[in-house]
Amino acid sequence: MNKNFQGLSLVLASSFCYALTGILSKALLNSGLAPLFTVFLRNTGCAVVLGLVVFIINKKLFKVEIQDIKTIVFAGIVMFLYSAGYFFSLVYLDISIAIILLYTYPSMVVVASIFVFKEPITKIIAIALGLTFFGIILTLNIFTATLGQISFIGVLLALGAAVGAAAYAITIKGITTKYSSFTITFYSFLCSAVGYTIMLCFQPPQSLPTATEALQISSTIVPYILAFIFYARGLRFLTPGQVGIAASTEPGFGLILAAVFLGEILTVSQILGSIAIIAAVVLLQIFPSTAKTAKN
Numbered sequence: 435m436n437k438n439f440q441g442l443s444l445v446l447a448s449s450f451c452y453a454l455t456g457i458l459s460k461a462l463l464n465s466g467l468a469p470l471f472t473v474f475l476r477n478t479g480c481a482v483v484l485g486l487v488v489f490i491i492n493k494k495l496f497k498v499e500i501q502d503i504k505t506i507v508f509a510g511i512v513m514f515l516y517s518a519g520y521f522f523s524l525v526y527l528d529i530s531i532a533i534i535l536l537y538t539y540p541s542m543v544v545v546a547s548i549f550v551f552k553e554p555i556t557k558i559i560a561i562a563l564g565l566t567f568f569g570i571i572l573t574l575n576i577f578t579a580t581l582g583q584i585s586f587i588g589v590l591l592a593l594g595a596a597v598g599a600a601a602y603a604i605t606i607k608g609i610t611t612k613y614s615s616f617t618i619t620f621y622s623f624l625c626s627a628v629g630y631t632i633m634l635c636f637q638p639p640q641s642l643p644t645a646t647e648a649l650q651i652s653s654t655i656v657p658y659i660l661a662f663i664f665y666a667r668g669l670r671f672l673t674p675g676q677v678g679i680a681a682s683t684e685p686g687f688g689l690i691l692a693a694v695f696l697g698e699i700l701t702v703s704q705i706l707g708s709i710a711i712i713a714a715v716v717l718l719q720i721f722p723s724t725a726k727t728a729k730n
Contacts, residue, residue, distance in 0.1 A: 441671030442715060445680040448664035451657040453687035457695055458654045465650070471639040472651060473521060474630040479655045481623040488616050495617045502609060509605045509618065510625020513662075516598025517626060518633070519591045526588025535592035538567075542600035543677070558721045559676070565714040566682045572707025573685050603677055607669050615666035622662065679714055686711050 462472055488495045498506055523532045606618050643651065669677055686708040 437671040441668045441676070442680050444664045444668035445672065445677050446683060446715065448661045448668060449681050449684040450687045451661035451664065453684050453691055455654050455658045455661060456688055457691045458657070461695075462647075462650055462654070465647075467643060467647060467651070468639050469521070470630070470633060470637055471643070473517075474627070474634055475643070475648070475651050476654050476658060477517075477623055477630055478627040479652060480659050481620065481627045483655055484616065484620045484623060484659050488620055491616070495614050496620075498613070498617065498621070502612070505605060505609055506618070506621045507625060509602060509609075510622040511629070512598050512602045512605060513622040514626040514629035516595045516602060518629065519595035519598060523588050523591035523595060526585035527592060532588065532592045535589060536596050536599065538593070539596040539599040539603075542596060543603050546600055546604050558717055559679075562679050562714040562717045565710045565717070566679050569707040569710030569712075569714065570682060570685055572710065573689055573704045603665075603669065606666055610666055610669045615663045615670075618666045619659065619662045623659075683711050683715060 459472070459476070463469055520532065520536055523535070527535075602622075606622075609618060665677070665681065668680070672680070689704050689708065
């Protein structure tokens, strides 16, 4: 299979799983569950489940060389920070504003890639990036927002999450050919779970979830795990810049899933935006050599 096609397929699958997790999480929060405790249980559950999978498949996947421990731990800390930043930005911002700010991270990945991986910005990358941002703006109806009412703290948190998402891609890119995506994702979830545990020490839950609620929370574990595994795997075949652009299909998937499961209706603007995002991904597939994929 063409490596460019395989990489894009993995990142698209990651975006779909991440969007599905968002839909499931939104349903949980709408039911009245405590947000912080819910996300703590989700991330801890991911670490436990993925740890058991690795233990069953191949215990050697737990092994990390001493010189790479700092990178693995840093990736986990970054995952925690950007997931927490995005989550708490929703306290201050409308979800559309938070998402559009979060998905500025592809440009941050491209810019960072210039310095870290000496990745050139080709015409195809520039066009795809432009289409992606134009598509995101349309799909999220950002033009309807009242800018004067946007929280400064919320903007900082969302942009911080975008920086974190870019940093995560850059951080794990260097170790994706050395370690399994299972290994990288497991330790990222483990560090993230530790971070949320520390937060809970300062804001303990008022009550524990019921068995039914715990089962509902567990429904987010599998798609969330797959989202990060597919993402890490996709980085084997694509440059961080390409991955950032392809991963920006997540808002489009989110809109479609929201329409299917939550009954939300897509506007003309959102449909056009989704088409623009898909066009960006198609460009990366049609011109893989021009976009310069990363060597495996």
